[in-house]
Amino acid sequence: MAATETLTAERILEATEEVLRRYGPAKATVVDVARVLGVSHGSVYRHFRTKAALREAVTQRWLSRTETALAELTAAPDLAAPAKLHDWFARLFEAKRHKAGDDPELFATYSVLIDENSGVVDQHIDVLIDQVRSIVEEGARDAEFTAPDPDSIARALFHATARFHDPGYAPEWQRPTIETEFESVVSLLLRGLRAA
Numbered sequence: 001m002a003a004t005e006t007l008t009a010e011r012i013l014e015a016t017e018e019v020l021r022r023y024g025p026a027k028a029t030v031v032d033v034a035r036v037l038g039v040s041h042g043s044v045y046r047h048f049r050t051k052a053a054l055r056e057a058v059t060q061r062w063l064s065r066t067e068t069a070l071a072e073l074t075a076a077p078d079l080a081a082p083a084k085l086h087d088w089f090a091r092l093f094e095a096k097r098h099k100a101g102d103d104p105e106l107f108a109t110y111s112v113l114i115d116e117n118s119g120v121v122d123q124h125i126d127v128l129i130d131q132v133r134s135i136v137e138e139g140a141r142d143a144e145f146t147a148p149d150p151d152s153i154a155r156a157l158f159h160a161t162a163r164f165h166d167p168g169y170a171p172e173w174q175r176p177t178i179e180t181e182f183e184s185v186v187s188l189l190l191r192g193l194r195a196a
Contacts, residue, residue, distance in 0.1 A: 007039055009047045009057070016058045017106065025112040030054065056120055062110055063124040066095045067131075074131040081139030082190050085157075088135060089186050092128070093164040093173075100170040111167050129158050136193070145193040157189055 005011070015036040019028045030051050034041040048054035073079075073088055100107045114121050133154035139145030147153050163169045164182050172178060 007037065007043055007047070011037065012044055012047050012054070013058055013061050016054060017062075020058070020109045021103070021106045025055070025109050052116075055116060059110065059114060059116075060120050060124075063120065066092065067124065067127050069095060070128065070131055074134055081135055081142060081144045082193075085132070085135045085139070085193075086186055086190060088132065089157075089161050089164065090182070093161075093182055096165045096167065096170070097173045100167070100173060107167070107170070114167065125158070129154050132157055139193065147193065153193070160189060161185060 012033065015033050016028075018036055019032045022028075023032060030041045030044050033054070034044050037044070044054070048057060070088060070091060073084065073091055076084060079087065099110075129151075133150050136145060136147045136150040136153050136157070140147040140150060163172065164178075164185070175181075
């Protein structure tokens with residue numbers, strides 16, 4: 001880090017990702033992060049009080065990228081609810097597959113961090129389910145869905161599609177039939193939501 005550059009939480013998180021990718025979660029240290037940044041480890045601790053807080057922030061940052069991309073789709077005014085719901089699950093699946101396939105070392109690292117930071121994961125899941133609920137409510141308002149309890153329906157939809165976004169299923173995501181299986185499940189769910 002150049003002496004004139006300000007040390008920010010974002011720069012620390014970027015460096016932490018690099019260190020995690022290089023060393024993995026078991027060997028990565030705050031000293032390694034500080035070394036990448038060219039600062040003392042005390043400087044890192046001024047932004048993140050503990051190693052656990054740093055790891056939690058990195059996990060949150062990683063998960064929030066998906067939340068942000070999906071929030072844009074959720075708010076799109078020009079898409080009918082059935083198409084929006086299909087595209088929302090397709091985008092979630094693609095984002096998870098992309099992370100698992102393009103950077104397997106970092107994906108494996110985050111799988112470990114996610115286990116450590118279940119509160120962050122629970123919040124992430126709540127955000128995603130809330131986005132699905134918003135689409136279901138929109139569909140009900142427009143008489144495209146029958147949805148007497150949008151919150152319960154959103155949770156059921158999210159859990160019914162877990163095979164396509166839960167990292168525990170990542171080894172299956174490269175199967176040649178996975179796209180067809182995804183379309184079959186989402187089509188079935190959408191048919192079940194259609195207003196009578």
